[in-house]
Amino acid sequence: xxxxxxxxxxxxxxxxxxxxxxxxxxxxxxxxxxxxxxxxxxxxxxxxxxxxxxxxxxxxxxxxxxxxxxxxxxxxxxxxxxxxxxxxxxxxxxxxxxxxxxxxxxxxxxxxxxxxxxxxxxxxxxxxxxxxxxxxxxxxxxxxxxxxxxxxxxxxxxxxxxxxxxxxxxxxxxxxxxxxxxxxxxxxxxxxxxxxxxxxxxxxxxxxxxxxxxxxxxxxxxxxxxxxxxxxxxxxxxxxxxxxxxxxxxxxxxxxxxxxxxxxxxxxxxxxxxxxxxxxxxxxxxxxxxxxxxxxxxxxxxxxxxxxxxxxxxxxxxxxxxxxx
Numbered sequence: 574x575x576x577x578x579x580x581x582x583x584x585x586x587x588x589x590x591x592x593x594x595x596x597x598x599x600x601x602x603x604x605x606x607x608x609x610x611x612x613x614x615x616x617x618x619x620x621x622x623x624x625x626x627x628x629x630x631x632x633x634x635x636x637x638x639x640x641x642x643x644x645x646x647x648x649x650x651x652x653x654x655x656x657x658x659x660x661x662x663x664x665x666x667x668x669x670x671x672x673x674x675x676x677x678x679x680x681x682x683x684x685x686x687x688x689x690x691x692x693x694x695x696x697x698x699x700x701x702x703x704x705x706x707x708x709x710x711x712x713x714x715x716x717x718x719x720x721x722x723x724x725x726x727x728x729x730x731x732x733x734x735x736x737x738x739x740x741x742x743x744x745x746x747x748x749x750x751x752x753x754x755x756x757x758x759x760x761x762x763x764x765x766x767x768x769x770x771x772x773x774x775x776x777x778x779x780x781x782x783x784x785x786x787x788x789x790x791x792x793x794x795x796x797x798x799x800x801x802x803x804x805x806x807x808x809x810x811x812x813x814x815x816x817x818x819x820x821x822x823x824x825x826x827x828x829x830x831x832x833x834x835x836x837x838x839x840x841x842x843x844x845x846x847x848x849x850x851x852x853x854x855x856x857x858x859x860x861x862x863x864x865x866x867x868x869x870x871x872x873x874x875x876x877x878x879x880x881x882x883x884x885x886x887x888x889x890x891x892x893x894x895x896x897x898x
Contacts, residue, residue: 574591574594574595574598576667576670576857576859576860577673578591579591579595579828579856579857579859580673580674580677580828582827582828582856583827585877588827588828588830588856589622589623591828591856592623592626592830592854592856592863593620593622593623593626595856595859595863596617596620596626596863596864597617598641598859599641599859599862599863599864600616600617602641602642603639603640603641603861603862604643605629605633605637605638605639605640605862606629606639606862606864609627609629609633610627613627613840615627623830623832623854624832624842626854626864627840627864628834628839628852628864628865628866629862629864629865629866630866631661631808631810631865631866631867631868632868633862634652634661634662634663634809634810635659635660635661635662636659638662638664639663639664639810639861639862640664640666640860640861641666641859641860641861642666642860645666646664646665646666647665647666647667647668648665648668648708649662649663649664649665649703650662650663650665650703650704650705650708650809651663651701651702651703651704651809652808652809652810653698653701653704661809661810662809663705663809663810663861664861665812665860665861666860666861667859667860670812670857670859670860671705671708671709671812671857672712673857674812674813674826674828674857675709675712675713675812675813675814676712676713676716677826678813678814678816678826678829679713681826681827682816682818682824682826683747683770683816686713686716686717687716687717687718688745689717689719689722689745689746689747690717690719690721690722690739690744690745690746690747691710691713691714691717691719691722691746691747691749692721692722692723692725692732692735692736692746692747692748692749693710693714693723693724693725693748693749693750694724694725694732694748694749694750694751694754694755694758695707695710695724695749695750695751695754695774696726696727696751696754698751698775699724699726705807705809705812706774706775706807709814710724710749711724719744721735721739729757729758729761729762730762732758733758733761733762733764736748736764736766736769737764737766739768739769740764740766740767740768740769743767743768744768745768746768746769746770747769747770747772748769748770748771748772749772749773749774749805750771750772750773750774751773751774751775752773752774752775752784752789755771755773755793755796756789756792756793756796758796759792759793759795759796759797760796763796764796764797764798765798766797766798766799767798769797769799770803771793771797771799771802771803772802772803772804772805773789773790773793773802773803773804773805774804774805774807786821787821789802790802790821800819801818801819801820802819803816803817803818803819804816804817804821804823805817806823806881808867810858810861810865811829811853811855811857811858811865812855812857812858813825813826813828813829813855813856813857813858814826815829815831815879821880821881822874822878822879822880823878823879823880823881824877824878824879825877825879828855828856828857829853829854829855829856829857830853830854830877831851831852831853831854831871831873831879832851832852832853832854832873833847833848833849833850833851833852833871833872833873833879834849834850834852834866835849835850836848836849836850836870836885839866845872845873845874845875846872846873846874847872848870848871848872848882849870849871849872850866850867850868850869850870850885851867851869851870851871851879851881852864852865852866852867853865853867868884868885869881869882869883869884869885870882870883870884870885
């Protein structure tokens with residue numbers, strides 16, 4: 574199967590067909606995933622729908638090279654982790670899959686990124702190597718073709734001036750920032766933005782006390798003068814992102830889907846509306862593993878959207894949009 578065909582998925586039936594094809598490919602070519610499936614006595618003959626597919630615990634990315642192409646890699650993405658914790662490594666053998674995924678994913682929800690001035694306030698990510706988020710945002714900035722697009726690491730004064738100026742000029746603007754840095758910004762400067770999208774990604778990274786989503790978004794909405802705060806849901810182990818345009822309701826691009834598993838029985842997929850562990854199918858992960866059991870808690874809705882409720886106890890707080898909800 575040509576992995577590029579996943580970006581042509583146009584229906585749920587088409588998605589399920591491709592997911593089963595990808596499962597068979599990864600079962601045959603990913604030694605780590607194959608061993609996991611064997612332990613569960615699951616093989617392609619036992620899998621007739623996506624609910625039957627085994628989901629690899631995300632912790633495997635901390636200790637194993639999860640790939641279908643051992644020894645072949647374009648880049649290694651690493652998680653931020655917390656002090657003293659181990660980090661995940663995602664061995665990406667074909668970076669073009671990631672680039673196509675995040676570009677098409679952004680366009681799916683927001684239109685052409687060339688039309689936006691993209692401002693980034695991501696200090697905690699810029700301070701380390703191997704961030705997949707920085708790779709994505711850097712590419713979007715470079716291709717936005719707007720002179721004011723860029724990273725604003727510590728220069729909050731310049732960022733505030735640029736935001737207000739662009740908004741007054743009715744320029745389509747996106748500010749993507751880690752939560753603690755956005756709070757720093759609105760505490761120092763005032764805004765009443767009418768043409769700007771504010772997108773938070775990530776929690777406090779140990780810089781501030783964690784807030785529930787409703788409280789964080791209320792502060793940011795008031796501080797920026799906007800009606801909704803957007804969010805991005807992604808992580809080192811994935812090559813696709815979900816996006817929320819408000820109220821904590823996320824949607825996936827056509828090649829990505831979220832399910833929830835029973836907290837007491839990791840092999841059982843739950844019905845919509847029940848809180849459980851978040852399982853992600855990310856078909857852009859063609860060369861690693863497309864079926865990931867995360868440590869996030871959430872629930873799904875019939876229309877394919879999902880919510881992130883929080884995290885399992887004792888799991889590392891890391892990744893994008895991992896607020897304590």
